[in-house]
Amino acid sequence: LAERIALPPRPDELHTLASAINSLLQRIEQAVEREKQFTADASHELRTPLAVLRGTLEVLVRKPRTPAEYVESIGFGIGEIDRLSLLVDQLLLLARFGTQAKDLKRQELSVLSCVHDVLHRHRANLSAKHIRVNVEDGDLPPIVSDPFLVDLILDNLLANAIKYSPAGSAITVGFSRPAAHLRCTISDEGIGIRPEDLERIFDPLFRSDALAHKQIGGTGLGLSIVAKACALLHIEVSVASELGRGTTFTLLFPAQPA
Ligand code: ADP
Numbered sequence: 001l002a003e004r005i006a007l008p009p010r011p012d013e014l015h016t017l018a019s020a021i022n023s024l025l026q027r028i029e030q031a032v033e034r035e036k037q038f039t040a041d042a043s044h045e046l047r048t049p050l051a052v053l054r055g056t057l058e059v060l061v062r063k064p065r066t067p068a069e070y071v072e073s074i075g076f077g078i079g080e081i082d083r084l085s086l087l088v089d090q091l092l093l094l095a096r097f098g099t100q101a102k103d104l105k106r107q108e109l110s111v112l113s114c115v116h117d118v119l120h121r122h123r124a125n126l127s128a129k130h131i132r133v134n135v136e137d138g139d140l141p142p143i144v145s146d147p148f149l150v151d152l153i154l155d156n157l158l159a160n161a162i163k164y165s166p167a168g169s170a171i172t173v174g175f176s177r178p179a180a181h182l183r184c185t186i187s188d189e190g191i192g193i194r195p196e197d198l199e200r201i202f203d204p205l206f207r208s209d210a211l212a213h214k215q216i217g218g219t220g221l222g223l224s225i226v227a228k229a230c231a232l233l234h235i236e237v238s239v240a241s242e243l244g245r246g247t248t249f250t251l252l253f254p255a256q257p258a
Contacts, residue, residue, distance in 0.1 A: 041205045045087055045219065049080040056080070083217070090221040093152075094204065097228045104232065108142040109150060111184055111253070115173050118154045125162050135173045143182055143253050149229040153237075156222040157186045157249045163216055164247070165190035180255035187248040193241040201239065202227040210243075 009017065056077050060070065112135070119126070119133055126133065143150075161171045169189040176183045193201060197208040204224040207213060230237040234254040241247040 038204055042091055045205060046084065046091075049084045049087070053077050053080045053084075083219075087219050087221070090219055090225060093225055094221065094228065097225075097232065105146045105148070106144050107147055108144055109147055110140065110142055111150070111154075111182060112137070112140055112175070114147075114150055114154055115158070115184075118151065118158050121155070122158060122162055129162065129165070129167045131162060131165060131167070132170045133173065134170060136175055138175055140175055140182060141177070141256060143256055145233050145235075145253070149233055153226050153229050153233075153235070153251065154186075156226045157251075160222060161186055161188040161190065161247070161249075163218070164188065164213075178252075182253040182256070184251045184253070185248055186251075187246060189246040192243040192245050192247055193239070194243055198239060198241060202237075 056073050060073050065073070115135055119135070125131075158171070158173075165171065165188045171189075172185075172187045174185045174187070176185075191210075191212040194208060194210055197206075197210070200206045201208070202223050205220040206224075207218055207220040226237060229235075230251070236250075236252040238250045238252075239247065240250075
């Protein structure tokens with residue numbers, strides 16, 4: 001290194017160095033800008049349920065209500081508190097990802113049993129909406145990955161498949177084994193995603209403003225958590241969707257050592 005510094009750079013080398021530094025600076029500026037935007041959006045998202053809660057309580061103290069009205073308002077308030085807690089949990093999870101790479105576990109896992117665990121957790125919602133789930137069985141090799149994050153990914157994708165699907169529809173979880181990889185697909189017969197929204201659905205806080213989507217609650221953080229977790233675990237995640245027909249998310253797990 002000392003020898004290199006001692007050599008005076010040629011003008012064309014200086015030019016290359018300057019443009020490399022400029023493009024690095026530009027990328028840093030863009031990253032800082034994205035962070036600022038995210039913080040502003042997140043504060044807005046956190047303030048909304050608080051404002052709704054405050055408004056509800058203010059109305060309650062202004063004049064006496066009937067017991068039924070109190071019950072209704074308190075129920076509404078609890079819903080806003082739940083939304084706030086979910087947002088805080090998801091934001092903390094996203095913030096933790098930056099430092100988590102070094103804490104990753106590497107453990108043999110069966111994706112099939114992870115899928116069944118997640119489905120078991122969501123059984124109340126599944127049966128309330130009469131959604132059938134077909135899980136393709138098969139002789140699948142174990143993967144070596146982090147159990148908490150794999151569960152988190154599958155949980156978010158399956159929860160969305162349930163949430164964005166009409167009652168009585170079906171969800172299919174399929175597996176295939178291209179080369180030394182394991183591929184898992186989660187397909188629903190739900191409301192689908194507009195082509196112009198597809199490329200943004202993994203962005204933090206993005207929610208489609210299509211009417212059918214706006215009627216369903218959410219924070220817009222689930223898929224950004226999926227994207228970050230997949231990046232950490234070297235899982236390729238992709239999506240294909242047809243509006244009004246359904247959506248398929250595909251997870252391609254990295255090739256496993258023999
Ligand atoms: P949300 O909390 O809004 O569900 P996500 O980050 O999980 O946030 O998803 C982002 C957006 O992607 C959703 O608001 C929705 O518009 C769309 N989306 C995600 N999964 C599906 C799906 N299975 N079917 C239809 N739309 C989906």
